[in-house]
Amino acid sequence: MNKKRAVFLDRDGTLNRDVGYPADWTQVHLYPFAVDAVRRIREAGLAAVVVTNQEGVGRGFFGRAELERLHGEFAAAFARAGAPIDALYYCPHAALDGAGGPGCACAKPAPGLGLRAAAELGLELAGSYMVGDKASDILFGRAIGAIPILVLTGYGPRALAELERRGLRPEAVAGDLAAAVDWILEHEGRGPGRRKGTAP
Ligand SMILES: [Mg+2]
Ligand SMILES: [Zn+2]
Numbered sequence: 001m002n003k004k005r006a007v008f009l010d011r012d013g014t015l016n017r018d019v020g021y022p023a024d025w026t027q028v029h030l031y032p033f034a035v036d037a038v039r040r041i042r043e044a045g046l047a048a049v050v051v052t053n054q055e056g057v058g059r060g061f062f063g064r065a066e067l068e069r070l071h072g073e074f075a076a077a078f079a080r081a082g083a084p085i086d087a088l089y090y091c092p093h094a095a096l097d098g099a100g101g102p103g104c105a106c107a108k109p110a111p112g113l114g115l116r117a118a119a120e121l122g123l124e125l126a127g128s129y130m131v132g133d134k135a136s137d138i139l140f141g142r143a144i145g146a147i148p149i150l151v152l153t154g155y156g157p158r159a160l161a162e163l164e165r166r167g168l169r170p171e172a173v174a175g176d177l178a179a180a181v182d183w184i185l186e187h188e189g190r191g192p193g194r195r196k197g198t199a200p
Contacts, residue, residue, distance in 0.1 A: 003124035006086070007041045007184060008114060008146060010132030011052035011074075013154015014177055018133070021056035023066055025073035031153065033178035039083035040181050044188055047123060050074075050088040051113040051130075051140070058094030067092065087121055089113040108132075109139030114146070131180045135159045138170045147171045147187070149180045 012018040015037075017029040041048045056062055071088050078085045091113060093104040106112030118125050130141030133154035141148025150156055150163070150170040160173060174180035 003122055004045070004047050005125075005128040006047040006049045006117070006121070006123045006146075007181075008117070008128065008130040008141070008144075009038075009048060009050050009177070010108075010130075010134070010137045011050050011088075013133035013156070014131060014137075014151055015050070018154040021059075021061045022070065023056070023062040025070050028070065028074065030077065031177065033176060035078060035081040035083045037177045037181045038078055038085060039081075040185065042083065042086075044185055046129075046184075046188075047086040047121060048083075049086050049117050049121070049123075051108065051117065052088070052090045053107050053136070054090045054092055055094045055107070057092035064092055087117060089117055107136075108134075109136040109143055111140065111143040114140065114144035118144075129184055131174075131177060131184075133159060135162045135166070135168070138163060138168065141170075149174055149183060151176050151180055153177070 009015055015034045016031060019027055022028050038048045054067055057064055057067055067090065075085050075088060091104065091106040093107055114125060117123060125145045128146040129149060130137060130146045131149045131151060133151050133156040138148040138150055148170045149172045150159060151174050153176045163170065172183045174183055
């Protein structure tokens, strides 16, 4: 049997508004399309796996226990809505501008979180997808051999400019996660191709 593939999802700026360093669930504002996007991913037979850099831990803004409590609430909100997230992986280390902190192999764009998810969940990374709003998400997607998609929520517009400057291209650019999932379903050959806001 073929291994399952995944849609890796960035958290802040992709599933919820990026408000800096949310320390508890009351500061997390899910985008209105987030739950439905996860549901559609799972209905397509793909795993929904959140991969997030949370250097607020390494910087001492909040502890691991607080972050894990927040992630418990995060996962519960999706589960309650009938769209459970398959898994959530985070890097707690303080990184320098997404470049990966000293001694840390898990801050995106380093592939650590994706490799760990693949090993623990038995995922096939080739043909998986990565959706995020920063250049580090796109580079992470490439690093794990997945198909990277940039969303224009959060830091997306700035990331697009940065990627262009560096001559790097996401596989697709989507207005938001809902449009990214449209693109994925179309790419999977399942969707009706009714979408807007994406470019090659
Ligand atoms: Mg983000
Ligand atoms: Zn790390």
